[in-house]
Amino acid sequence: MGRRWRWGKRREWGISGLYPTLVLLMISKGITHGYDIRRKIEEAIGAPLPDGFIYVTLARLEASGLIISTKVVGDPRGKKLYDLTPLGRQELAMRINELKKLKYLIDWMISFYESGAGL
Numbered sequence: 001m002g003r004r005w006r007w008g009k010r011r012e013w014g015i016s017g018l019y020p021t022l023v024l025l026m027i028s029k030g031i032t033h034g035y036d037i038r039r040k041i042e043e044a045i046g047a048p049l050p051d052g053f054i055y056v057t058l059a060r061l062e063a064s065g066l067i068i069s070t071k072v073v074g075d076p077r078g079k080k081l082y083d084l085t086p087l088g089r090q091e092l093a094m095r096i097n098e099l100k101k102l103k104y105l106i107d108w109m110i111s112f113y114e115s116g117a118g119l
Helices: 015-028 034-045 053-063 086-115
Strands: 067-071 080-084
Touching: 015 034, 015 053, 015 080, 015 086, 034 053, 034 080, 053 067, 080 086
Parallel strands: none
Antiparallel strands: 067 080
16 A cells, blocks of 8 residues: 555644645545546646646545545546545544634634734
8 A cells, every 4th residue: 555644733734734635525526536636626726736746645545544446447547536435524524624613713813803903
C-alpha cells in the first residue's frame, strides 16, 4: 500500500489541509473520476492544482481506508472510479462539522472587526 494520509493536528487549518476534505466531498456528491474531481476543485478555488496532486491525494485517502477505487472495465488508460467507505463518510461528516464551527468563528471575527468594537 502507498503512503497513508496524514491529517495533522485537528486545529491547523490552511488551504492545503482542506484538499483531502474537498476530495472526499466531491466523491460524496458523485464526482468519481480523478480528472473530474480535479476540475471541480480547480473551479471551486479558482486556481490550478499541481500535476499529480489529485492522484497522490486519492492514493493516500485509499491507503487510509477512506475511499475505495475500482477500475473501469475496458478502459485502456486504467481509469478508476472512487467511492467513500463508511469510514470515509464518517470522516467527511466530522470534517464538515469542524468547518461549520470554524465558519461561525470566522463570521464572528469579521463582524467584531467591522463593528469597531473595542477600538
